Amino acid sequence: MTLSPALARILAAGRPPFNARVAAARRARPGFDGAALAQAIRERLDPVVAAVAAIAPDAAPAVADAGFDMILGLAGHGIAGERGALVDRVWQTLAVAHASSVAERPFAVLAMLTNAALTIAATPGARVDEWIDRMSAMAPQVTAETLRAAGQVVAWRSGMAHYRDGAIVAADGLPDAVAAAAIGSPAGWAEIRAALVDDPWWTPAGEPTTGITFGGFTGFGGPFAEPPSVRPGPHGFLVRSGLRTGLLVVDAWGATLHPADPAEFDDAATSAPVHVEGASIAVGDRTVRTELPPDGLAAVASPTSVAIFSRYSHLIRIVPWRIR
Structure with missing residues (x-):
């Protein structure tokens, strides 16, 4: 050589x-x-x-x-x-x-x-x-x-x-x-x-952040074997898919999923009131229309974000959302 x-x-x-x-x-x-x-x-x-x-x-x-x-x-x-x-x-x-x-x-x-x-x-x-x-x-x-x-x-x-x-x-x-x-x-x-x-969604570039879509079916390389359920946690969103529980941490630059104790999901506090009507999600004084099918649509809110999910999808959509 x-x-x-x-x-x-x-x-x-x-x-x-x-x-x-x-x-x-x-x-x-x-x-x-x-x-x-x-x-x-x-x-x-x-x-x-x-x-x-x-x-x-x-x-x-x-x-x-x-x-x-x-x-x-x-x-x-x-x-x-x-x-x-x-x-x-x-x-x-x-x-x-x-x-x-x-x-x-x-x-x-x-x-x-x-x-x-x-x-x-x-x-x-x-x-x-x-x-x-x-x-x-x-x-x-x-x-x-x-x-x-x-x-x-x-x-x-x-x-x-x-x-x-x-x-x-x-x-x-x-x-x-x-x-x-x-x-x-x-x-x-x-x-x-x-x-x-x-603000976890603020960036020095000053460009508005529309949010992040995270997830996917394990059969195609994603993290979820079943459509996930989501609850707000103190450091992100707690996610349950089948027998697995995770903590989803999200900000303007990315999203990562980490193992969590199932008890954390069970004990998660109720989020701010979220109103789902058709394909629209309303929290506080804001409303957004999603691209997900209305049937089975759900959402939970943290102080800075809303996670939108569905019993028919392996994806979670997380969007910036200040609760006023």
Whole structure:
């Protein structure tokens, strides 16, 4: 395999210990794929080591050492196929963009970037491509010290709605310009924080949000085996479909579903009065007409949103709605 001069020198100088680690991996894991390891070294590790060597040559051996161990570990967890291609992209683009942070904290930074991308990609509705693109663009503003917090904020912005509260706290600890860039705001973090805390549907872009449709039948890759029932909860909407209960967390940037105790659904408080007439939903002083068939239509309200669902549909429509 053709490698950059930097990685080729490091591997040659440390051949015995590197070979010993590979031998240990072969013994520990039947079916160990040496060809896949060689490909990962070439396609993942080499771009990172070359990028670090260009800006911090003395750090390149430590990066090669940490990256080599991580590649062996990923191979042991069966990271291949689409997940393997995602890891390739993270190392080839995102880790290269953050080469200065990788040079400072090789294992921690590579692990954080890799695990974050895999987690986001595994979350239905979250947008890992958006996360990678925004994190890459922010690289000149981010240090090894601020990378994790920035990544959390960008992950929220990329559809990880359940990160919302933690991301706001994380943004408070970032430099104002970095926090604003992570959110995608031309204004400073201090100027937009209160609005984000007050309204989960508010965005710095100022564009009106029409809501989010979430769900789908399990037979087609969705989360619901049966049309779901919905009740308001303290942190979102509680959802029951068949024998499964979940917490649906929603805001302007995404919706995520998480396991919940069935008792939470049973004990959920009654929502604000919702009036369903035909295909129209009325709460407080507002009315909206839905596109769902009137028969079987139902809705529940939280202080900021209304969830519209039907006994004939595996989808839930969540719309912004301030109860006045």
